[in-house]
């Protein structure tokens with residue numbers, strides 16, 4: 031029996047006792063969502079950071095339609111198909127140098143699980159078993175057990191603590207304290223012989239849109255390289271133009287040993303993820319000995335329709351107009367956020383690429399800050415999809431957003447300063 035005739039659906043990251051009604055959406059186009067009650071909602075967070083070129087982009091929709099009529103699913107062990115081959119080849123051309131192999135999965139969390147398993151498998155197979163993972167304070171890498179283990183401990187995962195494996199955590203490189211981060215990483219790399227360091231390059235997303243400079247990322251890679259620690263770049267959120275470049279690592283001229291991409295991989299149309307790795311990580315699993323196989327799969331690995339959507343997304347990234355749009359959104363975002371820097375009611379006003387964030391005054395901080403749901407309801411009443419992380423409001427729009435849309439978004443954020451923290 032469900033509660034008083036309510037829907038039987040249990041929604042993600044939703045406290046049903048506090049959020050009774052769900053907004054029913056019937057259509058998406060560009061930067062807009064259309065609700066069943068006729069409202070047009072501006073999608074200011076790209077539907078959980080996935081929609082890059084806009085909802086229902088015609089080139090991606092057409093690729094999905096064509097592929098769905100041809101081959102919509104095939105086991106990926108022992109079989110392959112053209113959309114997957116095309117995506118892998120195109121991705122390797124765009125990804126940082128040194129990444130040679132592509133493993134498909136279906137969500138950001140799974141791409142992280144795959145990355146961790148690749149790292150441990152590599153060390154085991156070369157006869158130097160290492161299992162320790164170094165992570166960054168405030169990190170978020172997903173909600174499966176391994177991904178939670180390498181993420182910050184807190185309210186998201188308090189109930190599952192006993193299942194999570196132990197990691198070494200280095201401090202977030204807050205402005206002026208970067209050296210402490212680098213020293214901690216150097217000490218961990220030297221003393222603990224870790225298998226890998228996993229990092230969200232340039233921006234920690236769910237941890238509060240925390241931004242740090244490219245030179246720190248570059249230094250962290252140098253330290254890992256010097257101690258033979260595998261460097262895993264989790265670009266699930268930062269990939270696909272979000273930080274201003276296609277991938278955040280480009281800004282630090284960093285080639286990760288393993289990289290995770292998802293979210294915008296299909297332009298936000300279908301679930302798909304990839305984990306890319308160096309050739310020697312693949313080679314460590316390449317053997318006549320079947321026990322050295324990389325034992326990971328999911329039923330829908332490299333689903334052909336999702337791969338066709340990803341290929342269409344990669345086509346769009348070949349067009350100079352796409353990068354020009356990213357640059358233009360970054361510039362528009364800077365223009366829109368600039369006045370907030372001088373407004374005392376907003377703290378830590380910041381931007382990296384197409385993402386802006388700021389904090390509102392609040393009695394309590396963190397994800398469960400009391401102001402969070404009030405802000406969300408307020409933005410909803412202005413027909414905006416904004417979903418603050420506690421008292422942190424951020425804007426991460428699809429790249430088709432217009433100056434007028436941003437005008438509406440930032441007018442609402444300004445008005446939100448009146449909401450009691």
Ligand SMILES: Cc1ncc(COP(=O)(O)O)c(C=O)c1O
Pocket residue numbers: 137138139140142170171172173230235236264265266267268292293
């Ligand atoms: C950096 C990062 N890694 C991993 C994930 C998990 O991705 P998914 O929700 O697709 O499992 C997220 C999700 O927000 C993320 O931001």
